[in-house]
Amino acid sequence: MALTPSDIELTLEPVRRLLRALGDPHEAIPPAIHVAGTNGKGSTLAMIRAGLESRGEACHGYNSPHLVRLHENIRLRGRPIAEPALAGLLNECIAANDGAGISVFEATTVAAFLGFSRSEADWTLLEVGLGGEGDATNVLSAPALTAITPISFDHEMYLGPTLAEIATHKAGIMRRGVPCVVAEQQPEALDAIEAHAAKIGAPLHVAGRDWMCWFENGRIVFQDANGMLDLPAPSLGGAHQAQNAGTAVAALRLLGADEAACAAALTGARWPARMQPIAAADLPGLPADAEVWLDGGHNPAAGEALAAHMAVLNARRPAPLHLVCGMLETKDPEAFLRPFAGQATHVSGVTILGAAATQPGEAIAAAARRAGLPADPAPSLDAAFEAVSEAGGPAPRVLICGSLYLAGDVLRRIGWEG
Structure with missing residues (x-):
């Protein structure tokens, strides 16, 4: 297996090839919530996971990069995968890949899908690694929900020098008929997201139009077409967490979560190395x-x-x-x-x-x-x-x-x- 840890090519072919060789395990995972964006992806997913788990629902999860050890990236039913289990999945990927070139991130992503397909859960929570359209996670034909957190400049050498180009890459996770929650964006980024959504037929739930979220008197106020929620402040620090909280609550509301689950999402989230x-x-x-x-x-x-x-x-x-x-x-x-x-x-x-x-x-x-x-x-x-x-x-x-x-x-x- 020719692993190229530092090479980044925004193409899905190596991942699709290996998934085919393994019997397309990504088509057999629990319903997926797929999140892209520049900042706040991990925090938003941590809140969504806390809200879903408060209802007794089990969540698989995939995040990147790892902080200390690779196994942190993959969670099975809410817990980091055991290192021997991860080693076994990676060995299966090595054998199935038959010496073709593939990056460490791509191989790990396939290993995650393989693990998710073999463990029962209610949800799969996926964080994009880089961009969206060509990211290794972007192989699902029909996720349950997608979300796009705030977009700003980062990775311009791969995604392009303008916010519109960067946003178009990230909008590539959207699917026809699948709702997408969109956090507050700069106008150039929002225009690109809306254009892509219109092109493919993805319904949007946009901050400032379909929902709003703000800090007030030390609490979070969220409002959408279904009414207003008065929620506790997020456990994650920083005023910027209001937008992440809003994105998470908007997603949970689309999934049928009640006020108690939305409150648990904010107070129960834990995410290392973020304030x-x-x-x-x-x-x-x-x-x-x-x-x-x-x-x-x-x-x-x-x-x-x-x-x-x-x-x-x-x-x-x-x-x-x-x-x-x-x-x-x-x-x-x-x-x-x-x-x-x-x-x-x-x-x-x-x-x-x-x-x-x-x-x-x-x-x-x-x-x-x-x-x-x-x-x-x-x-x-x-x-x-x-x-x-x-x-x-x-x-x-x-x-x-x-x-x-x-x-x-x-x-x-x-x-x-x-």
Whole structure:
């Protein structure tokens, strides 16, 4: 089996070929909810899963990328697949593929479909890996529901330089006659989504037109044609989670969920490395009184959302904000960090150890300075933590951000296992 872990080709042929060789297991999985978008896919699916599970319904799930170990990506009936079981599925894929070229992500996706087809559940929750139209997950002829979370610039080298092109790729998960929930979008992206939906005959449920969701008095208010819901705030932090919550609740309402399930969706969701609090005591080198947050967001829209949430936290308890930021070569650290200008006290640009495509800490620090932030390079997380400690002053707020690979390094240190 010729695995090409770093090659990205947005074509479905390798996946379809291997699925055929295995008897098309993707046609025998439980009803699927397929989610694409730039930001919020994982959080939205985590909320949908919490809502469905609150009704006693079992959910398979497929997300990417993994944070610590590959088996995190595949959930059978709500639990990460056992590593021996995943190894067995991958070995079946290797044998059936008969030496043809296929990427690690494509092979893992087929292994997930194979596992889902052999385990009973009520639902299959699928997160697109990259784009939509040519993504390895996009082989289902008739999912039960699709959703598109907010679209912004990311992966332009594969999806195109405009929001319209990016949105058209992501709209490729829609199917004729299958409802699609659409989160709030920039006009250019929404125009492309609506054009594709009209072309193929997919009914849309669009934020701001068919449903609305907002924070009010510390709670979530959701409204659609069926009425208004007064719901608890999401367990996942950040004002941006209102849109993710709205997308999840809109999807659940289309699936017949009641108010109790919608409330459980918001309070029961858990999603690592998305505004995840970390105990400073678990990260030696940081001040014992540090308030630590971990987030894997890595594009400009994620930077804006994170900076806004840090401002909210600072209004509640003023504290010097230290960013520990590492990013891959395909990302734009200056655009990501620019929203923190005037807010962050210091940026440590981190080289992500073990990630072949990491930007060196010097490049991150230089980008931060261009964005108007004081910054220095750090060759490792340990060096970055030491810089925070040496800064002294009142109890700091530390945001570790910029990459899911960096987030995975942190989670490994604290013994997180999925």
